Each structure stands twice: as C-alpha cells, then as structure tokens.
Amino acid sequence: MISEKMKPLVNNNSAIRAMFEEGNQLKAIYGADKVYDFSLGNPNVPAPAEVKQAIIDILNEEESTMVHGYMSNAGFEDVRETIAQSLNRRFQTNFSAHNLIMTVGAASGLNVALKTILNPGEEVITFAPYFVEYGAYVSNYDGKLVVISPNTETFQPNLTEFETKITAKTRAVIINTPHNPTGVIYSEETLRKLAAILEKKQKEFGSVIFLISDEPYRELAYDGAVVPYVTKYYKNTIVGYSYSKSLSLPGERIGYLIIPDELEDSENVINAAAIATRVSGAVNAPSLMQRVIMRCVDAQTDVSYYERNRNALYQGMTDAGFTCIKPQGAFYLFVKSPVENEKEFCEAAKKYNILMVPGSSFACPGYVRLAYCVSYETIINSLPYFKKLGADYGL
Amino acid sequence: MISEKMKPLVNNNSAIRAMFEEGNQLKAIYGADKVYDFSLGNPNVPAPAEVKQAIIDILNEEESTMVHGYMSNAGFEDVRETIAQSLNRRFQTNFSAHNLIMTVGAASGLNVALKTILNPGEEVITFAPYFVEYGAYVSNYDGKLVVISPNTETFQPNLTEFETKITAKTRAVIINTPHNPTGVIYSEETLRKLAAILEKKQKEFGSVIFLISDEPYRELAYDGAVVPYVTKYYKNTIVGYSYSKSLSLPGERIGYLIIPDELEDSENVINAAAIATRVSGAVNAPSLMQRVIMRCVDAQTDVSYYERNRNALYQGMTDAGFTCIKPQGAFYLFVKSPVENEKEFCEAAKKYNILMVPGSSFACPGYVRLAYCVSYETIINSLPYFKKLGADYGL
Structure with missing residues (x-):
C-alpha cells in the first residue's frame, strides 16, 4: 500500500530503528549510566x-x-x-x-x-x-x-x-x-x-x-x-x-x-x-x-559544555590509539575504524555497551561517528572501555 | 530560476496576494473598523x-x-x-x-x-x-x-x-x-x-x-x-x-x-x-x-462566539435577499452571487469595503465565501452595506 518512492526509505529505515531499539534494550539491561550511547545528535544542553x-x-x-x-x-x-x-x-x-x-x-x-x-x-x-x-x-x-x-x-x-x-x-x-x-x-x-x-x-x-x-x-x-x-x-x-x-x-x-x-x-x-x-x-x-x-536572537547555548566534551573525547580516543581529526565545530568526532569493515567494529564496541554510527551511513565507510552531545560523565566513564576496545584491535 | 512545478503556483498566487494587499490598502485608507473583511479563515477567538x-x-x-x-x-x-x-x-x-x-x-x-x-x-x-x-x-x-x-x-x-x-x-x-x-x-x-x-x-x-x-x-x-x-x-x-x-x-x-x-x-x-x-x-x-x-486535550474554543456570528450573518444576508444554506459547522457562509460572474460581484462589494472570496477559488463559480471568524461588530456593521449591495442587484 506504500508508494513506490517511499518503499526504499521504509526498508532503509529498519536498520536505524534496529540500532535505536538495541540501545534501549542495552539501557534496560545494564542501566542508562552503564551504556555509552554516542549515536544520536540530540543536544543534551538545555535551552538557554x-x-x-x-x-x-x-x-x-x-x-x-x-x-x-x-x-x-x-x-x-x-x-x-x-x-x-x-x-x-x-x-x-x-x-x-x-x-x-x-x-x-x-x-x-x-x-x-x-x-x-x-x-x-x-x-x-x-x-x-x-x-x-x-x-x-x-x-x-x-x-x-x-x-x-x-x-x-x-x-x-x-x-x-x-x-x-x-x-x-x-x-x-x-x-x-x-x-x-x-x-x-x-x-x-x-x-x-x-x-x-x-x-x-x-x-x-x-x-x-x-x-x-x-x-x-x-x-x-x-x-x-x-x-x-x-x-x-x-x-x-x-x-x-x-x-x-x-x-x-x-x-x-x-x-x-x-x-x-x-x-x-x-x-x-x-x-x-x-x-x-x-x-x-x-x-x-x-x-x-x-x-x-x-x-532571543542573541542568546547562546553553552558552547563551552560541548567544547569540554570534545577535548575529553578527542584526548581519550587518541590516547587509546585511535585516529581522528580534532573537530573544529559541531558535536561529532569521526574516528577511523581499526578494521576496514566499520560495521564489524561498531558491533564489537557493543560488548562494552558503546554505541556508534557506522560511517557507511554517511557514505564514508571505514569510519565511525561519535556524537558527543552527551553528559561529560558519559564520556569520562566510556574512556576505559574505548581503551579496552582499542587494545582488542592491537592499538 | 523557479522549478517548472512551482511556476503555476507562483502565477496563481499573485491573485490571492493582490486581494490581500487590496484589503490592507482599504484598511489604511478607511480604518480597519470600516472595512468588512470576510476573506480570511484566521480564527479571531483567542486560544482558550x-x-x-x-x-x-x-x-x-x-x-x-x-x-x-x-x-x-x-x-x-x-x-x-x-x-x-x-x-x-x-x-x-x-x-x-x-x-x-x-x-x-x-x-x-x-x-x-x-x-x-x-x-x-x-x-x-x-x-x-x-x-x-x-x-x-x-x-x-x-x-x-x-x-x-x-x-x-x-x-x-x-x-x-x-x-x-x-x-x-x-x-x-x-x-x-x-x-x-x-x-x-x-x-x-x-x-x-x-x-x-x-x-x-x-x-x-x-x-x-x-x-x-x-x-x-x-x-x-x-x-x-x-x-x-x-x-x-x-x-x-x-x-x-x-x-x-x-x-x-x-x-x-x-x-x-x-x-x-x-x-x-x-x-x-x-x-x-x-x-x-x-x-x-x-x-x-x-x-x-x-x-x-x-x-489541553479536552479544552475547547468558544464555539458560541462563532455560532452567534453565524446566526447574525445568515439572518442578515437572507434578510438582504441573498440565497445561502445555513451552515451547520465551520465558520464560512457560501452565498449565491446575484450575477453569474461572481468575481464581478466581489468587485462591486468593494465599493462598500466588503471583501469576499469568489467561489471560483473553490471550483464553484457563481458563489462567494464569507469567513465569519471576525468580530461580531464587523458583522453587525456590515449588514446595512450588504443590504445596499443587494439592492444594487435588485434583491
């Protein structure tokens, strides 16, 4: 009953939804503070x-x-x-x-x-x-x-x-x-x-x-x-x-x-x-x-919040041996996957309750996206697991 | 530079915009309370x-x-x-x-x-x-x-x-x-x-x-x-x-x-x-x-306000000799034009500062639409002019 033009969009959507639901499942099992969800670009800083x-x-x-x-x-x-x-x-x-x-x-x-x-x-x-x-x-x-x-x-x-x-x-x-x-x-x-x-x-x-x-x-x-x-x-x-x-x-x-x-x-x-x-x-x-x-034309969100997150995540990821360029803006870090198939890497990260988006979703396979519009604690608490994840790949 | 699909919409829009601007001009000349603008379906009852x-x-x-x-x-x-x-x-x-x-x-x-x-x-x-x-x-x-x-x-x-x-x-x-x-x-x-x-x-x-x-x-x-x-x-x-x-x-x-x-x-x-x-x-x-x-799922607008408007306008228009069915709902009155070309009728109404929408805009020529989501005073004050307008057409 769906128009021909909507069909591929519906099929493609299932993968994103599956990831979203998997995140919710992990949070239900381990508690939200034990899941390091870097998948969504939803600002966590309240409106000014x-x-x-x-x-x-x-x-x-x-x-x-x-x-x-x-x-x-x-x-x-x-x-x-x-x-x-x-x-x-x-x-x-x-x-x-x-x-x-x-x-x-x-x-x-x-x-x-x-x-x-x-x-x-x-x-x-x-x-x-x-x-x-x-x-x-x-x-x-x-x-x-x-x-x-x-x-x-x-x-x-x-x-x-x-x-x-x-x-x-x-x-x-x-x-x-x-x-x-x-x-x-x-x-x-x-x-x-x-x-x-x-x-x-x-x-x-x-x-x-x-x-x-x-x-x-x-x-x-x-x-x-x-x-x-x-x-x-x-x-x-x-x-x-x-x-x-x-x-x-x-x-x-x-x-x-x-x-x-x-x-x-x-x-x-x-x-x-x-x-x-x-x-x-x-x-x-x-x-x-x-x-x-x-x-509110001159009101501003708390950019320093995201900047602190960026600094902590970039430092932590490079310390763990990952390769990425330092973001100048927005709230995403784009990290080179240690293996060619970055979807496999995203799967492997889930055993540490880390959620990331494969670069294929941005027409750039071999990379993963981390959205750091999350709490600072989420970043700090995730870093030991990123270190373990890196070690699993010999970084 | 406009897409082919937008072109007819842009051309068609000019007529509506012209009417809107004409209304504003009339209001600037005669004062808003001396213009009987029944053209827009914009509710005048405040939110509950x-x-x-x-x-x-x-x-x-x-x-x-x-x-x-x-x-x-x-x-x-x-x-x-x-x-x-x-x-x-x-x-x-x-x-x-x-x-x-x-x-x-x-x-x-x-x-x-x-x-x-x-x-x-x-x-x-x-x-x-x-x-x-x-x-x-x-x-x-x-x-x-x-x-x-x-x-x-x-x-x-x-x-x-x-x-x-x-x-x-x-x-x-x-x-x-x-x-x-x-x-x-x-x-x-x-x-x-x-x-x-x-x-x-x-x-x-x-x-x-x-x-x-x-x-x-x-x-x-x-x-x-x-x-x-x-x-x-x-x-x-x-x-x-x-x-x-x-x-x-x-x-x-x-x-x-x-x-x-x-x-x-x-x-x-x-x-x-x-x-x-x-x-x-x-x-x-x-x-x-x-x-x-x-x-606010069970909040309601003041329907009695529109009902009073409907009653006054329907009564006034029929008293002035116009033909229309009594609306059971919404806030529009659809009136038979006394002449076949209702656009001519809408033009004629402007000499009394009355603004109406031609039925052609609804694929129903020979009629005009009056939106009565206006103040009660606008309706009451417009009725003598509708009477004159009707008389001009021998009603």
Missing part, C-alpha cells in the same frame, strides 16, 4: 534560560490571536527583520526581512529550497561524508544526488573531483559547515576555491548553480574558530539555518532560509520559496517559536 | 486560557531537553496515547498511540498521507467546492486531482457523478467535514452511501481506495449537530486533524493523522507515514505544542 523567559513574556505581553495566529507564509516580518539585523551586525552582511523565509527547521528549509529550484532529473552535488537525509530530500523532487568521494586527510571537500562532476544538469550543491559527521569547518580558502569552480562552470554551461549551505551547527565552533559566511563568497548561495542546536530547540522545528538579493532572479526565488513553504504543508514556521527567536 | 496555563506549567514542570527535544518522528508516545483515549471516549473508537502520527497541522498531515500512498499518475478525487490547496498537495506527488461537480441544492457530495469518476487509477478520495467553504456537515447517510460506493469499486477494480477525511473544523458544529466519525463507516479511512481552529492555534502548526488498525496494510502505512513526516523536512510536529495538546 532566555528561551523560557521569552515564552512567558510573550504570553503575558502579546495578543494570543497574533502569537498563535497565521502570518505571511514567509514568517512574521518583525521576526525576520530582527534576525536580518543580527546577521548584519555579526557578519557584515546586508540582509533585510525580505531575504528571510522562516522554516520548520533546517530540514524543511532545505526541502523548500529544493522544491523551489529543482526539476526532475537535475543533479544536486554533495560531499561525502554527508547527512544521509540529503538523498531523500533530493529524491522528494525527483532530482539526482551526486556524491563526491571524501578527502580523508582533511575532510575538507574534494574539489578536484568536484570540478569533474559538475555537468549542464547540475542545479545545486549542498555543503554543511561546521560539518556533520567530521566537525570540520570549511575554510575561507575552501569557499573561495569552491566559488571559483562554480563561477567557471556556470559560464561554461550557461547555467545557474545554487550553493545551498546547511548551517545548523554555525554557532558551535571551538578555539575561537571562525565560520565564514558563505553568501560573501558566492552570490548564488542560499543559507539554511536552524535553532535546533544553537538554542537546543530541535523538537520545535524552527529555522530560516536566507535568499540574498544578489542571487540570480532573487525576487522570484524568494516569492516561490514562501509559496513552497505553504504548499508543502508546513504553511509557516511555528508562530510562538518565531516570536521567541525575536527576543 | 488552558493553553497559556499549560505552556507555563510545562516550562516549570518538564525537562527542557525533553520539552524542546527530538522524539520519535510520529510524536511523543504519551501525547498520542492521550489523544487516542480522548477520541475513544468521545467517539467510541478504539485507537491507541500506535494509530496516531503527530503532524505540522492538517495541511502537513494531508501531505504526509499523500506522500505515503500516492504514485505518479494516480488519481485523487475530491468534491467541489473544495479547498484549492488540495490541488497543490496532490501535484506534490505527481498525482491527478479529479473534481466532482457540486450539488448546489444541499452541498452534500454529488455521489452519482462520484461513482462514474472512480477508475482503476483512483488511489484516494479527500473529503472535508464540516466543510470549507459551505459549512455543511456530511451526514451519516452520505457517509454510508459514499462508503458503499467505495467498497463496490474496490471490489470491481481489485484496488484499495483510501478515504482521507480532512477535519480541522470537527469541533465547530452548531445547534447540537453531530459530526460522524468517518473511520466507523469505511475501514480504509485516514483522518487528518488540526488544532488550528479548535484551539485557535493556526500559526503553531499542530495536528495529527489517524491511521486505524482496520486500514489495509496498516502497519506498513503507519510506519511509512512516520518516515514521510521526517523526510518531508518536518521531522516531527513542534514539540512544545505536542506537550500542550496533552494537557
């Missing part, structure tokens, strides 16, 4: 206190029919203007409310962007390792996802291969920085080179290629690392943002798209994106949370 | 007090990481179970959490249902007049919307024509009760006949035809009218519900799908619908609002 206060103030100060009511499909104008001004202050950009579409999180934002610009059969390029849902999003609009193989030295994008894979059918490129699952931040140099390739190929094919920058981890950068603002490097950039991680609101589904004036045919693209938000069924981003963002 | 209290209680009593966090794509299990039990109490159904998928409003619910079951080229039937967005939703999955012409005597569905339009390609039928734009409630007799036709045609074609019941207006029924629960009449029914109108939360995007155990292949359909919710980009229904529904 400003969020709670903002909600209460809104309920006391603003009209119910406005707070919970319909607004323009693009979102409340004052909310969008406030975010635009905040971005302009922080990144010396030049946005106004007009350039923002409030979305049901970044996932919905990417879907709105793709629905707006993508025709069946057109190609969307992304760089392995990548968030596996990109494939489903592109397939929603009958596009074809083209995957560039990983540069496992630096996990910066493999631009040499990228250049060869751009065709007349390439409609968009999706990047993700700071990056899930490697924690890499795309450097200014990377973005300049990437933009130069896109400019060249646009000329060569007489086409427009959109660069979609998926940025839910923008605020999670460590050691003072700068996350360059992508619209400054390439004019046909659409930014997808989410407050899921920056304000620990993943369940609330609140984010936005930036569509700059410099983008080709921007007036029409902005207009169509608002309509795409509506007809996709979202209609608009959740209204109360939009009002919350207006009051 | 229980909603505000529930939000504050949740923020004080529940964990931030849970309230604002990810949960199963289908929604929080305790929320779904609470809704199921409430439905069982009210409608003698037999649902459990398992049968519910929390959705980003009813619009998203319909999209999830269609994404789950519809293949390109398959047909979805609906009855004119109908909510125009159904066309966009069906086209999202490359289906074909087949429209049954209206029965303008009763505005119950035209079942004779319906039976002739069902083919081997018919995958689903969308009904909406209480009905936008007529206020009709589909009677038990209608549902029995409709179900009998579907059963017969399923046998004839060896197919499964899903009945999707779009029910955002379920709680808005007047004079003690009963809104039959559709799953009891036809086993392959999927219900789409929203709290937009029942709790005046249209901007919050919170609703659910019911997929009963009796539905063909229900286990797979339920599973696929949860995945469809995720990959469509919604991921899950907004989390805080889910928790609110759990605490």
Whole structure:
C-alpha cells in the first residue's frame, strides 16, 4: 500500500530503528549510566534560560490571536527583520526581512529550497561524508544526488573531483559547515576555491548553480574558530539555518532560509520559496517559536559544555590509539575504524555497551561517528572501555 | 530560476496576494473598523486560557531537553496515547498511540498521507467546492486531482457523478467535514452511501481506495449537530486533524493523522507515514505544542462566539435577499452571487469595503465565501452595506 518512492526509505529505515531499539534494550539491561550511547545528535544542553523567559513574556505581553495566529507564509516580518539585523551586525552582511523565509527547521528549509529550484532529473552535488537525509530530500523532487568521494586527510571537500562532476544538469550543491559527521569547518580558502569552480562552470554551461549551505551547527565552533559566511563568497548561495542546536530547540522545528538579493532572479526565488513553504504543508514556521527567536536572537547555548566534551573525547580516543581529526565545530568526532569493515567494529564496541554510527551511513565507510552531545560523565566513564576496545584491535 | 512545478503556483498566487494587499490598502485608507473583511479563515477567538496555563506549567514542570527535544518522528508516545483515549471516549473508537502520527497541522498531515500512498499518475478525487490547496498537495506527488461537480441544492457530495469518476487509477478520495467553504456537515447517510460506493469499486477494480477525511473544523458544529466519525463507516479511512481552529492555534502548526488498525496494510502505512513526516523536512510536529495538546486535550474554543456570528450573518444576508444554506459547522457562509460572474460581484462589494472570496477559488463559480471568524461588530456593521449591495442587484 506504500508508494513506490517511499518503499526504499521504509526498508532503509529498519536498520536505524534496529540500532535505536538495541540501545534501549542495552539501557534496560545494564542501566542508562552503564551504556555509552554516542549515536544520536540530540543536544543534551538545555535551552538557554532566555528561551523560557521569552515564552512567558510573550504570553503575558502579546495578543494570543497574533502569537498563535497565521502570518505571511514567509514568517512574521518583525521576526525576520530582527534576525536580518543580527546577521548584519555579526557578519557584515546586508540582509533585510525580505531575504528571510522562516522554516520548520533546517530540514524543511532545505526541502523548500529544493522544491523551489529543482526539476526532475537535475543533479544536486554533495560531499561525502554527508547527512544521509540529503538523498531523500533530493529524491522528494525527483532530482539526482551526486556524491563526491571524501578527502580523508582533511575532510575538507574534494574539489578536484568536484570540478569533474559538475555537468549542464547540475542545479545545486549542498555543503554543511561546521560539518556533520567530521566537525570540520570549511575554510575561507575552501569557499573561495569552491566559488571559483562554480563561477567557471556556470559560464561554461550557461547555467545557474545554487550553493545551498546547511548551517545548523554555525554557532558551535571551538578555539575561537571562525565560520565564514558563505553568501560573501558566492552570490548564488542560499543559507539554511536552524535553532535546533544553537538554542537546543530541535523538537520545535524552527529555522530560516536566507535568499540574498544578489542571487540570480532573487525576487522570484524568494516569492516561490514562501509559496513552497505553504504548499508543502508546513504553511509557516511555528508562530510562538518565531516570536521567541525575536527576543532571543542573541542568546547562546553553552558552547563551552560541548567544547569540554570534545577535548575529553578527542584526548581519550587518541590516547587509546585511535585516529581522528580534532573537530573544529559541531558535536561529532569521526574516528577511523581499526578494521576496514566499520560495521564489524561498531558491533564489537557493543560488548562494552558503546554505541556508534557506522560511517557507511554517511557514505564514508571505514569510519565511525561519535556524537558527543552527551553528559561529560558519559564520556569520562566510556574512556576505559574505548581503551579496552582499542587494545582488542592491537592499538 | 523557479522549478517548472512551482511556476503555476507562483502565477496563481499573485491573485490571492493582490486581494490581500487590496484589503490592507482599504484598511489604511478607511480604518480597519470600516472595512468588512470576510476573506480570511484566521480564527479571531483567542486560544482558550488552558493553553497559556499549560505552556507555563510545562516550562516549570518538564525537562527542557525533553520539552524542546527530538522524539520519535510520529510524536511523543504519551501525547498520542492521550489523544487516542480522548477520541475513544468521545467517539467510541478504539485507537491507541500506535494509530496516531503527530503532524505540522492538517495541511502537513494531508501531505504526509499523500506522500505515503500516492504514485505518479494516480488519481485523487475530491468534491467541489473544495479547498484549492488540495490541488497543490496532490501535484506534490505527481498525482491527478479529479473534481466532482457540486450539488448546489444541499452541498452534500454529488455521489452519482462520484461513482462514474472512480477508475482503476483512483488511489484516494479527500473529503472535508464540516466543510470549507459551505459549512455543511456530511451526514451519516452520505457517509454510508459514499462508503458503499467505495467498497463496490474496490471490489470491481481489485484496488484499495483510501478515504482521507480532512477535519480541522470537527469541533465547530452548531445547534447540537453531530459530526460522524468517518473511520466507523469505511475501514480504509485516514483522518487528518488540526488544532488550528479548535484551539485557535493556526500559526503553531499542530495536528495529527489517524491511521486505524482496520486500514489495509496498516502497519506498513503507519510506519511509512512516520518516515514521510521526517523526510518531508518536518521531522516531527513542534514539540512544545505536542506537550500542550496533552494537557489541553479536552479544552475547547468558544464555539458560541462563532455560532452567534453565524446566526447574525445568515439572518442578515437572507434578510438582504441573498440565497445561502445555513451552515451547520465551520465558520464560512457560501452565498449565491446575484450575477453569474461572481468575481464581478466581489468587485462591486468593494465599493462598500466588503471583501469576499469568489467561489471560483473553490471550483464553484457563481458563489462567494464569507469567513465569519471576525468580530461580531464587523458583522453587525456590515449588514446595512450588504443590504445596499443587494439592492444594487435588485434583491
């Protein structure tokens, strides 16, 4: 009874669900504190206190029919203007409310962007390792996802291969920085080179290629690392943002798209994106949370919490003999599996109650992802077991 | 730069936007209280007090990481179970959490249902007049919307024509009760006949035809009218519900799908619908609002407010000589235009600062829709102008 398009998604989902259920089983048997579950990217830092206060103030100060009511499909104008001004202050950009579409999180934002610009059969390029849902999003609009193989030295994008894979059918490129699952931040140099390739190929094919920058981890950068603002490097950039991680609101589904004036045919693209938000069924981003963002536009999650976790896990894993690059941002550590088949490695880790996600799930076999948005204690307590696990593989 | 599929939607949208902007212009010139804007279905009754209290209680009593966090794509299990039990109490159904998928409003619910079951080229039937967005939703999955012409005597569905339009390609039928734009409630007799036709045609074609019941207006029924629960009449029914109108939360995007155990292949359909919710980009229904529904499952909007409006507007319009059936539910009055071209009639009404939506927007020309989710004063103050408008047409 399931549509043909949903069938592979249903089949593929079973494996993820099996892992999730296995984790719950382990916790039931051994107790949650004896299971080292690094599988999920669900922030464990609570939303900043400003969020709670903002909600209460809104309920006391603003009209119910406005707070919970319909607004323009693009979102409340004052909310969008406030975010635009905040971005302009922080990144010396030049946005106004007009350039923002409030979305049901970044996932919905990417879907709105793709629905707006993508025709069946057109190609969307992304760089392995990548968030596996990109494939489903592109397939929603009958596009074809083209995957560039990983540069496992630096996990910066493999631009040499990228250049060869751009065709007349390439409609968009999706990047993700700071990056899930490697924690890499795309450097200014990377973005300049990437933009130069896109400019060249646009000329060569007489086409427009959109660069979609998926940025839910923008605020999670460590050691003072700068996350360059992508619209400054390439004019046909659409930014997808989410407050899921920056304000620990993943369940609330609140984010936005930036569509700059410099983008080709921007007036029409902005207009169509608002309509795409509506007809996709979202209609608009959740209204109360939009009002919350207006009051919390400069609030921040406790980045130092994740940074302490990163330091402890990176140190512990390298001490145990594992190979990994030190994440500059996000909350993931991407570790080289000591054996080629990393699924076997993930299985072996379960005997120490350690749960990790195989790199195959990110089109990058031979690696595993550890999500360190867990308690510090979980990390500290897991390290002796990682040491044993490493020893089992002769590390 | 817009995808081919979005282009007609963008073009079509301009007319609606023009009307919206014209309304704002009139209000700027004459003052909001001198403009009788019956064009929008945005509830003007505030959310019940229980909603505000529930939000504050949740923020004080529940964990931030849970309230604002990810949960199963289908929604929080305790929320779904609470809704199921409430439905069982009210409608003698037999649902459990398992049968519910929390959705980003009813619009998203319909999209999830269609994404789950519809293949390109398959047909979805609906009855004119109908909510125009159904066309966009069906086209999202490359289906074909087949429209049954209206029965303008009763505005119950035209079942004779319906039976002739069902083919081997018919995958689903969308009904909406209480009905936008007529206020009709589909009677038990209608549902029995409709179900009998579907059963017969399923046998004839060896197919499964899903009945999707779009029910955002379920709680808005007047004079003690009963809104039959559709799953009891036809086993392959999927219900789409929203709290937009029942709790005046249209901007919050919170609703659910019911997929009963009796539905063909229900286990797979339920599973696929949860995945469809995720990959469509919604991921899950907004989390805080889910928790609110759990605490407000038996809260109600002030139906008497809308009923008073209905009575005043229906009486006033019939007194002014217009022809319309008395709405049993929802908050719309569907009025016969005194001239065949109802767009001309809508234009003429603007000279009295009256804004109405042409029936053509619901595939039912010759009629106009008045949304009476406005203040009582707006209705009372508009009636002398409707009288003049009627007189202009010799009523």
